[in-house]
Amino acid sequence: MDSEDEFNSSQVSEDEFMMDADSDAEDDYGVDHDDVGFESQHTDIKPAKHAYEVDFKVCSPEDIEAQQARQVADTSSLLEQPPEATAILFRHFRWNKERLIDKYMDNRDAVLEAAGLSEEAASSPPRIEKVPGFVCDICCDEDPEETFAMKCGHRFCVDCYKQYLRTKIKDEGEAARIRCPGDGCNKIVDSKSLNLLITGDLKERYDELLTRTYVDDKENLKWCPAPECVYAIDCKVRDKELMRVVPTVHCDCGHDFCFGCTLDDHQPAPCALVKKWLKKCADDSETANWISAHTKECPKCHSTIEKNGGCNHMTCRKCRHEFCWMCMGIWSEHGTSWYNCNRYEEKSGHEARDAQAKSRQALERYLHYYQRYANHEQSAKLDKDIYLKTEKKMQQLQNTTGMSWIEVQFLDSASQALQQCRRTLKWTYAFAYYLARNNLTQIFEDNQKDLEMAVENLSEMFEKPVDQLQGLKVEMMDKTAYCTKRRIILLDDTAVNLREGMLDLDVIHEREC
């Protein structure tokens, strides 16, 4: 396991976490990182650190290799097992060190059996040999020159074994838990046997996959989801904390993402809220909302009716019920006022109207937040275009005014601040949609408003023609700093309240609408 090759980072699947994995976060990288406990960060001990920031560390592929090797070495002596077997045991227990040691001390034989190491693991090393009169069960060839079997005794010719391992590694992406090809045999192919059978590119791929399973298994590690990125992030925020913490991390490749769900940074909204909001926006549940807001039901048979003209005297095509479109009451009660319904207070139509009003209100409420969310998303996309144009502007500015490269950097930082703030703003609207009103919501909305105004001001300046930009430099830098400051205030405030449980987010219980 000493591969130093590059490997592609692809999307990390939703990790299944083990609930009892509390202890596997041993400090296994010798670096002394500035780890203040998570809980104490919002106090004034470390003013440099904001409440919405979390501790994390970016790990290179080499770091990950080293971490694994160190853990194996440390535990190997404790278990009195060679490193290969220890590594298999670790993988079997999905790198949960405490559980491994616990179970191992409890029932050594059962653990070895379950991990596929049952027979005396230390004795004679695996080797390729010729066995006279042997018939391979895979290719059915008689008397092959080279055969191989692990301790389980399931012997196959080397070609078949190799073909099997190639399929498992290349096609199925397996590494840590490849089993013996024998029918029903649970013995895991250990690394010594593998080294004997696979070579070259396959070996490289195998080592990559092994590293991947380590990161996938560890609750405190996640791959950066950016394309081609090789880094993993080490962060101690646990799944169960995610309702109170939004752990945005910054990979060395430049990608900001949420450690909880690996989606793009979505502060200040917690993962569960984001998931629910995205689903809500994607679902056609809103079509249903439209229907309930724009149509009415026949008070008798509940057929859905959209009125597209004509008078208020409705006759349901289905059940022939006659009613008034305005008040939803029975038509016969309307007497002679044929085309005008002035019976608003009549009881017969009251209930039907109530249901209608509710649905309309809920829809409008949703639309209020959605439009603002979508607007910032759209603007962020446009800002990205601006970002691309920024470089050109910077060049133009350099050429026309004789400013140096360093002097035009204010445009770049303005553009970046703009994107960051828009992303935050976007999520504040999803956040606000689920936020139950209390005395803190006013503060939240004020913060939101302040940030929004700051952002729009900066955005406007950005669109000025190049020749004016030079004169606006100081103002633009001020506004950039102000935007960033407003964003920090908003995030800080929300993070503290979220952590303290002061905000009531309606994401667990479905809101009726």
Next chain:
Amino acid sequence: MLASKRLGKELTKMHENLAPGITKIKCDDFQEWLMDIRVDDNPLYHGEVYRLKFTFSNGYPIEAPEVVFVRDETHPIPIHPHIYSNGIICLDLLDKSGWSPVNNVESVCVALQSMLASNTKNERPPGDEDFVRTNRQRPRDINFVFHDDKV
């Protein structure tokens, strides 16, 4: 290469003898075979002949073959909680997680016979109708969840 060599050997062996209740129907190439099975010791399936279609990839027997029941006038699809009415079989032996290259056409037939022989429930899998209506995937691409270890 490996597939045709292995299938050729399986064929030679099957010429000599086959387990009871198993008949080869069409085995004239190395891509697709048809086999018939009977399960006479279970009243649910007594007297019926079921037809199986095996489709082999070049990776056989390292890769599992694709095995489905096929229906025609004389061959129904057996009713079983793990067999969908379109003939798709949910059995871990046929999935990459449960397949071993030691298995062969005959052993798969025997496994399916015994899966039918031990069944007492005269029913289709839950959600059969939906699955049959909506599924366009090949069996090997479906992610079955094997939750029933009793078969």
